[in-house]
Amino acid sequence: xxxxxxxxxxxxxxxxxxxxxxxxxxxxxxxxxxxxxxxxxxxxxxxxxxxxxxxxxxxxxxxxxxxxxxxxxxxxxxxxxxxxxxxxxxxxxxxxxxxxxxxxxxxxxxxxxxxxxxxxxxxxxxxxxxxxxxxxxxxxxxxxxxxxxxxxxxxxxxxxxxxxxxxxxxxxxxxxxxxxxxxxxxxxxxxxxxxxxxxxxxxxxxxxxxxxxxxxxxxxxxxxxxxxxxxxxxxxxxxxxxxxxxxxxxxxxxxxxxxxxxxxxxxxxxxxxxxxxxxxxxxxxxxxxxxxxxxxxxxxxxxxxxxxxxxxxxxxxxxxxxxxxxxxxxxxxxxxxxxxxxxxxxxxxxxxxxxxxxxxxxxxxxxxxxxxxxxxxxxxxxxxxxxxxxxxxxxxxxxxxxxxxxxxxxxxxxxxxxxxxxxxxxxxxxxxxxxxxxxxxxxxxxxxxxxxxxxxxxxxxxxxxxxxxxxxxxxxxxxxxxxxxxxxxxx
Numbered sequence: 001x002x003x004x005x006x007x008x009x010x011x012x013x014x015x016x017x018x019x020x021x022x023x024x025x026x027x028x029x030x031x032x033x034x035x036x037x038x039x040x041x042x043x044x045x046x047x048x049x050x051x052x053x054x055x056x057x058x059x060x061x062x063x064x065x066x067x068x069x070x071x072x073x074x075x076x077x078x079x080x081x082x083x084x085x086x087x088x089x090x091x092x093x094x095x096x097x098x099x100x101x102x103x104x105x106x107x108x109x110x111x112x113x114x115x116x117x118x119x120x121x122x123x124x125x126x127x128x129x130x131x132x133x134x135x136x137x138x139x140x141x142x143x144x145x146x147x148x149x150x151x152x153x154x155x156x157x158x159x160x161x162x163x164x165x166x167x168x169x170x171x172x173x174x175x176x177x178x179x180x181x182x183x184x185x186x187x188x189x190x191x192x193x194x195x196x197x198x199x200x201x202x203x204x205x206x207x208x209x210x211x212x213x214x215x216x217x218x219x220x221x222x223x224x225x226x227x228x229x230x231x232x233x234x235x236x237x238x239x240x241x242x243x244x245x246x247x248x249x250x251x252x253x254x255x256x257x258x259x260x261x262x263x264x265x266x267x268x269x270x271x272x273x274x275x276x277x278x279x280x281x282x283x284x285x286x287x288x289x290x291x292x293x294x295x296x297x298x299x300x301x302x303x304x305x306x307x308x309x310x311x312x313x314x315x316x317x318x319x320x321x322x323x324x325x326x327x328x329x330x331x332x333x334x335x336x337x338x339x340x341x342x343x344x345x346x347x348x349x350x351x352x353x354x355x356x357x358x359x360x361x362x363x364x365x366x367x368x369x370x371x372x373x374x375x376x377x378x379x380x381x382x383x384x385x386x387x388x389x390x391x392x393x394x395x396x397x398x399x400x401x402x403x404x405x406x407x408x409x410x411x412x413x414x415x416x417x418x419x420x421x422x423x424x425x426x427x428x429x430x431x432x433x434x435x436x437x438x439x440x441x442x443x444x445x446x447x448x449x450x451x452x453x454x455x456x457x458x459x460x461x462x463x464x465x466x467x468x469x470x471x472x473x474x475x476x477x478x479x480x481x482x483x484x485x486x487x488x489x490x491x
Contacts, residue, residue, distance in 0.1 A: 006085040018083035029072045093119035133179040138169040149438030159467040162219050166461035168208030173263040183266040203456040212274045219459040224450040225267035231257025242377045276392045276435030283388035309366035309442035312342040317359035375451040379407035393429040416454045431455045462489035
């Protein structure tokens with residue numbers, strides 16, 4: 001059938017559906033490409049076509065623009081064809097739907113139940129994956145708590161409903177990726193990257209309801225997860241280079257594995273509490289966080305929820321499992337240094353309760369030297385327990401770079417904003433930054449070890465716990481923590 005005839009045969013409903021879906025698609029593509037309110041270059045087709053077929057078009061994290069993303073408009077004819085001209089038969093397999101024998105004998109298309117069933121499942125799975133992809137990108141996503149850095153606020157085994165809309169959903173840096181897989185396929189599927197590097201879109205975010213505030217629990221992409229040793233991902237690549245030397249890390253693939261570079265949205269997801277906002281000045285004194293408020297240092301208001309490591313001495317008496325569980329000390333947190341000497345992470349309330357035990361003869365907070373080197377590595381004498389003071393940068397603000405603060409902010413310029421920073425000159429920050437820490441202060445890899453969290457790394461805000469499981473217990477003996485289901489994630 002000729003094109004003119006196909007057009008004439010399109011029903012009114014077909015034109016309406018084609019118009020609706022084409023409009024939505026165009027708006028979406030223009031939105032992800034929108035870089036400059038003053039620019040109307042997207043209205044010109046010639047640059048669009050040039051960008052689409054340019055083999056050298058590469059976008060950096062911050063420089064340039066994303067107008068090449070409008071090349072996706074070249075797919076618009078496929079959407080129109082699906083509802084109007086129908087040159088491409090997307091549902092060819094439906095003609096093999098099983099029919100009764102009499103109909104087959106009368107000359108109708110031979111049925112193929114197996115073929116029809118297979119493609120019915122493929123169609124359903126593809127639709128589900130596409131739906132999940134967009135829901136996870138722009139609405140919400142589920143996360144599981146794998147470590148104890150936020151005990152007792154969030155427990156290991158908690159499953160979280162995380163809202164992407166709270167802080168505004170991000171445009172993905174790597175839009176071509178497999179849904180439900182962060183960066184690497186499972187080994188059973190052969191491993192390897194689960195995303196394609198190109199096209200690469202710049203950082204943009206929808207307007208959210210709010211921005212991260214002090215006290216919020218925030219999900220974000222791991223800032224120093226840009227470079228990863230595949231065989232040793234903890235500690236991070238930069239810490240490994242600090243302790244072992246960059247040359248050894250790169251040469252000893254048998255120990256450290258291959259070194260891979262990941263875009264922002266494909267870095268590991270972390271969850272911590274925001275303790276410092278853009279524009280704040282912050283310091284830690286004897287494990288207590290202080291921020292500058294109206295010219296005065298004010299103590300954190302979440303001190304009650306913090307957890308510190310203690311060295312506990314008994315008179316030789318064995319502390320039983322049921323007793324420790326009653327206090328709230330998890331099985332994984334129970335360490336015996338030697339007979340009569342224990343190592344426990346405790347909140348202030350737990351420490352008070354444990355101190356009432358007549359067999360306890362001494363309880364001391366773990367020495368700060370146990371915490372290892374802190375950010376910026378090798379350039380200060382700070383510790384995890386006594387840190388700063390520091391200033392947390394705010395977008396648009398300028399700061400004089402000195403010999404004292406150069407290494408504190410150097411990574412911002414090198415890894416997040418990709419522009420030079422020099423001692424003796426002012427530096428203007430292009431993004432907001434945050435300071436994130438775990439409530440379990442001595443068992444938390446947080447900003448004290450890898451620095452500031454840029455706004456483009458912010459993923460979303462946990463809303464509530466929809467499932468919580470205790471891995472050390474059986475299904476009918478406390479495996480599911482029913483009292484935590486539906487609980488808010490903040491406290």
